[in-house]
Amino acid sequence: MRSPYFKSHYDSNYAYTKLKASGHTKADSPSSAMSHKLQRNGPTAHYIELGGYQYWPVLVPRGIRLYTYEQIPMFLRENPYITDGYRAYLPSRLCIKSLFILSNETVSIWSHLVGFLLFLCLGVYNMACVLPTVEASKEDYVIYSIELFCFQLCLLCSVGHHLFCCHRSEKTSRRWMALDYAGVSIGILGCYVPGVFYTFYCNNYWRQVYLVTVLAMILAVFFAQIHPHYLSKQWKQLRSLIFCSVSCYGLVPTIHWICITGGFSSELVQAFVPRIMGMYFLATLALIFYVSKVPERYFPGQLNYVGSSHQLFHLLLLLMFYWWHQSSCFILSYRHNQPCPESTMQQV
Ligand SMILES: [Zn+2]
Numbered sequence: 001m002r003s004p005y006f007k008s009h010y011d012s013n014y015a016y017t018k019l020k021a022s023g024h025t026k027a028d029s030p031s032s033a034m035s036h037k038l039q040r041n042g043p044t045a046h047y048i049e050l051g052g053y054q055y056w057p058v059l060v061p062r063g064i065r066l067y068t069y070e071q072i073p074m075f076l077r078e079n080p081y082i083t084d085g086y087r088a089y090l091p092s093r094l095c096i097k098s099l100f101i102l103s104n105e106t107v108s109i110w111s112h113l114v115g116f117l118l119f120l121c122l123g124v125y126n127m128a129c130v131l132p133t134v135e136a137s138k139e140d141y142v143i144y145s146i147e148l149f150c151f152q153l154c155l156l157c158s159v160g161h162h163l164f165c166c167h168r169s170e171k172t173s174r175r176w177m178a179l180d181y182a183g184v185s186i187g188i189l190g191c192y193v194p195g196v197f198y199t200f201y202c203n204n205y206w207r208q209v210y211l212v213t214v215l216a217m218i219l220a221v222f223f224a225q226i227h228p229h230y231l232s233k234q235w236k237q238l239r240s241l242i243f244c245s246v247s248c249y250g251l252v253p254t255i256h257w258i259c260i261t262g263g264f265s266s267e268l269v270q271a272f273v274p275r276i277m278g279m280y281f282l283a284t285l286a287l288i289f290y291v292s293k294v295p296e297r298y299f300p301g302q303l304n305y306v307g308s309s310h311q312l313f314h315l316l317l318l319l320m321f322y323w324w325h326q327s328s329c330f331i332l333s334y335r336h337n338q339p340c341p342e343s344t345m346q347q348v
Contacts, residue, residue, distance in 0.1 A: 087166035150190025157183025194328035202340030286316035
């Protein structure tokens with residue numbers, strides 16, 4: 001059931017949409033007398049609702065204005081519980097400029113942009129200071145670079161999508177969306193490569209089998225994205241299902257690895273399985289927020305700018321990448337300290 005706040009907000013937005021339809025596109029929400037006053041004083045300012053307080057003043061550059069859910073084009077309507085703060089109808093130049101304004105995408109954009117920069121610094125630091133101390137081989141550097149490159153590409157694609165989804169051309173917006181999905185596949189690949197490489201470090205045959213299988217699966221997802229219906233709203237659940245299947249496939253090599261490493265009595269299994277479970281826990285939590293649209297579902301219109309499910313999804317994804325990166329570093333150094341047992345080396 002909608003809260004009274006939600007209803008009144010929607011009704012006022014409806015009136016606003018009617019105003020816009022009748023040609024008064026410069027008018028602001030009739031529910032906000034403050035906004036009218038502001039329009040006279042300075043056309044570049046905008047009042048937003050943040051938490052329970054409705055009138056936080058925000059300066060918006062000329063040419064960019066924020067819209068309500070009813071005012072945005074259909075292809076941007078994903079989440080009716082986010083009622084305001086949308087950027088829309090922008091050319092590329094203003095999309096980039098909107099990086100520095102507070103809209104309902106700001107936290108999503110900056111969380112992954114900062115994440116990208118953190119992984120960049122982490123990569124440079126670890127390559128220069130940490131990997132040489134564990135006497136990493138060329139192979140280690142390659143695997144480590146693939147992991148970080150995949151994570152960073154995933155984060156950059158996400159930044160691009162959230163920055164350019166408000167483009168005035170639907171085609172451009174959809175292309176960025178496709179790139180975001182491609183980025184998620186690359187992020188998953190970035191998790192698989194070091195995981196399979198180091199867990200099957202002593203078993204070259206199975207290592208190759210799983211690496212090839214994972215690569216084939218990611219390529220299949222890429223080709224599925226070419227399908228014209230892939231990005232449609234009807235296929236939304238199918239898209240989530242594909243990503244879930246690709247992620248859950250990881251349990252197959254995990255169980256196989258536990259069996260051939262000596263079960264739960266093995267010291268390495270005891271140390272590494274909680275890390276794998278931790279990654280799956282974070283990924284599941286992220287997916288639950290993404291699909292359920294909780295918490296904004298229970299507070300419609302009040303989490304437009306901060307605290308929405310997609311922002312939590314972004315933060316959890318970032319945390320998961322960091323968690324898995326640390327886990328990869330752990331198993332890499334373990335493999336350098338503990339040589340492979342003779343028996344497993346001969347196994348195929
Ligand atoms: Zn996102």
